[in-house]
Amino acid sequence: MEQPNQQSELYAARTHIYPRSVSGRFRRLKWAVVILAYGVYFLLPWLRWERDFGDNQAVLFDLVGRKFYLFDLVVHPQDIFWLAGLLMIAAYLLFFVTGLAGRVFCGYFCFQTLWTDVYIFIERLVQGERPARIRLAKQSWNAHKALKIGLTHLLWLVMAFITGLTFVLYWGDAPRLVVDFFTGQAPFAAYATTMFLTTTTYVMAGVAREQVCTYMCPYARFQAVMFDADTLIVSYHETRGEGGKGRAKLGGQLKTRAQRHAAGVGDCIDCGYCVQVCPTGIDIRNGLQIQCISCALCIDACDNIMDSLGWERGLIGYSSQRVEDGGKKARLLRPKVIGYAAILVLAVGLLGWSVSNQAPFDFVVAQVRQPIYTQLSDGRIQNSYEIKVNNKTDKTLTLRFTAQGLPAGAELDLGRFSEVSLHPEQRLRLAAKVRVMPTRFDGQSHPFDVVAVPEDASGLSPVPHPSVFYVPER
C-alpha cells in the first residue's frame, strides 16, 4: 500500500456558485415553465367559482369542513383512495418520464429548480452578471456592497413571504384570509405555516440551492435505478470535442475546424461557458454526474458558442449512454416504456372513471351484532341496523328507505325517520330495525337489500346496500 500523498479533509466549505445567464431554446422553455407554474400557483387561490353550496373559491382545501373543492368537484374524506390513485399516477409518471428522458422533473419542473431560477434572476438583476457578482463577493464591505447584497436578500425574503402566504391561501377563503393575516386575526396555523415556508423558501432557494439536490433530495439518489443505457442524458460529445489530442483553446494555428482537425484537436474550444452556466457547478465534460439535474443550460451555452463559430450544434446535447459508447439510438417502443405507459394509462383511466362516477350520496348499512337478534313478544324476530348517509350533492336531498328481498310481512322501521331530508354536506346516522316472522328458525343469515330511494325530483336513482337478516335456530 502506498502512503497517502496528501492529507484529505473530511469536511469542506461550500464553493459558492455564480451561474452565468444564457439564452437559448432550453432556457426559453424553462422560463415558460416558470411563468406557467408561477401563474398557476400564485393566481389559483384568487380564482372565484360559482357554487350553489359551499365556498366560492375555485380551489380550496377546507380542512375544518373536511372538504376539498377543486372547481366543480368536491372531494370528501370518503374519497381518500383517490389520493392513492393520484400518488400512483405521480409515481408512474415519474418512472415513465425518468426512464425515457432522465431527470426531466429535476431540470424543468421541480419547485427547487423553479424557485432557484427566480432567485438567481433576482440576484443577477441587483448585482449584475457572473463576473460582477464574483467581484462584489470578493471586494471588502462598503456601503455599495451592503446595499446590493442587502437588496438581494430583501427581495428574496419578499419572494419567500409571498410564496409562503400563497400556500396558506389554498386552505382558506383567500381574500378574507389575507385581510385577517395582516390585521392579526388569522389562525395561528396560518402564521406558523407562512413563517415556516418563508424560511424554507429563503434558505433553500437563496442559500442552499444546489446542495438541496446534492445532499438532501432522495429523488436525486433513487433516480439512478430508473436509468438504463437508452435513457436520455445531457452529455458532452467526447469524441468530437476532444479529437485525438484533447480540447484546445481557439487561437494561433487552431482557428478553423480544418486546422484543428489536422492538428488532431477536437471541437471543444475550452471556453468554459458550459461550466459557468451550470447551476450545480459541475463540468458536464466529465461525464454523467450525480449533481447534474439535466437542466440543459450547458446545451444552450455550447450551442451559442458553436453558432458563433459557425460550427454545427450538438457538441453538448441530449444523448444516451449507448449512443455515447458507439451504439445505436434505441427505439422508443421498448418493453419498459410500454409497461410504464400501460400502467399509467390504466391508473389515469381508473381514477378518471372513479371521479366521474362519484356517488351523489354515501349510504352504508351495518348490522348491529350485539345482540344479533331480539325476540319480540308477538313471536317475530328483530334485527337492528345502523344506517349512515352523507349528502354529497349541493342540494337538499330527501331519502326514503325500503327493504328488498325480505319475506312477506317483514317490516323496516326507522322510527320517525323513514324519510329524512339532508341539507348539502350533511351526514346522518340512523337506527333501523327489521322485524320478520320467520317460517323456519334455521340459524342462518338471510341476505336482503336496504334501498335508499331519493325523491323523484332529484333525478337520482335508488341505491341498494346489501345486508343480512339473522334468524336464530330453534
Added chain:
Amino acid sequence: MVEQNRGKAVQTTGHAWDGDLQEFNNPLPRWWLWSFYATVIFAIIYWVWYPAWPIASSFTKGIGTVTYQSGGKEVTTHWNTRGELIEEMQRGSETLKQQAYLEKVAAASYDEIANDPEMSAFTQSMAKVLFADNCAACHGIGGTPAKIGQYPNLRDDAWLWGGEIVQIQHTIEAGRTGFMPAFGSVLGEDKIEQLANYVLSLSGHEVDATKADAGRAIFQGTEGGCHYCHTPSGKGLASQGAANLTDAIWTVADVPGASDDKARIQAVEAVIANGVQRQMPAWQGRLNDTEIKLLTAYVHSLGS
C-alpha cells in the same frame, strides 16, 4: 475513459491498494457538521424542557408543565402526554363543541330529540358510552343480557315496569324492586306443576289440559293469588313489575332455551317455587339529570 474523467473531477484519498484500488474523497459540506452541532443543542434544550433522563426509580421532570382540572381542583404537574390528554378532554375545542351541543339536547324535550335526526344520533352516541359505563354490567353492552333470566332485555318490546318515557325515566331515577314470593313450601310440588302447565298454556304452549285446568283455579283463585299481580288475563301489572305471561318473551324462566316440554315445565316450576327477587338500583344522585335524560331516550329507542 470515464475513469480518467472522473479522476479529474474528484479527488481521491490518496490511498492505493493492490496498485490501483483507490478511494474517492467527497468531503461533506462544513454546514452539515454545523447542523449536527445544532441537533446536539436541540437535544440539550429538549432535556431541560421535557422529562428525559431516568435516575434510578425516578427521572428528570423537565421545566415544562401541564395544568388540568382534577376533582374540582387545578393540578399542575410536569409535562406529560397523559396530562395533555386530560387537558384536551377538558378544554379542547372539540370538547367545547360537544358541551354546547349537549346543552342544546338537555334543553330539548324528548319529543324534540326524537323528531330531530341529528339530536337523536348525538343522543345515541353519548348514551351508548353512558350505558356501557353504568348499565352494561347487568343489561349487557347492547341492552341484551347474555342469558335469559339474568336481567331484563331492554331491546325487546316487553316492559316489566312500562315502556313510556316517563316510566323509563322513573325506573332509572328511583330504581325498581321486583318481587315475587316463593310458592315452593306453600303449594307443594303437584300444585306447582299444575300452575306451570297453566302458565305455559297462556302463551300457547302444548300442555296437559287437566293439569292446566287445575292450575287455572290456583292462579285465578285465592290459593295462589297469582292474578293479583299478573292480572286475570295474565298480562301483568306494570305498577308491580309483573311479567306478561301471554307473550313470547320470558324474562326469568328460560323457556325458549329449554329443549323439550318437560324442561319447559321445569323452568317455570323453578320460578314459581323459588320466587323472584330482583333489584335495579336508583341512579339519581349518581348520574346527573342530563345523563339520565340521554339514557332514558336511548333505552326508549332500543325497545320501541
